Amino acid sequence: MAGSPERIAVLDDEVQAQMLHAILRDRGIPHAMQSYHSRAYDGLFQLGAGWGHVEAPPEYREEILQVIADMDDVEEDDLDAAHEAT
Numbered sequence: 001m002a003g004s005p006e007r008i009a010v011l012d013d014e015v016q017a018q019m020l021h022a023i024l025r026d027r028g029i030p031h032a033m034q035s036y037h038s039r040a041y042d043g044l045f046q047l048g049a050g051w052g053h054v055e056a057p058p059e060y061r062e063e064i065l066q067v068i069a070d071m072d073d074v075e076e077d078d079l080d081a082a083h084e085a086t
Contacts, residue, residue, distance in 0.1 A: 003057040010050040031056040
């Protein structure tokens with residue numbers, strides 16, 4: 001049985017959150033995305049704290065963190081390729 005959800009990682013932006021959500025959904029990993037957006041501050045809090053975070057049962061922590069690391073690696077490879085092309 002899955003444990004109680006806990007904060008796994010803070011996410012940088014909405015694009016990262018959407019990509020992570022799609023991957024976790026495809027893998028059948030239970031999770032929830034929690035945005036830090038506040039209408040009162042019109043998103044200003046997100047500038048310092050990140051977009052929000054992903055919550056999941058603790059037994060999925062390592063798998064989720066690996067997915068995030070893999071996403072970061074792909075992003076870095078894309079940036080490197082763009083710099084080499086210029």
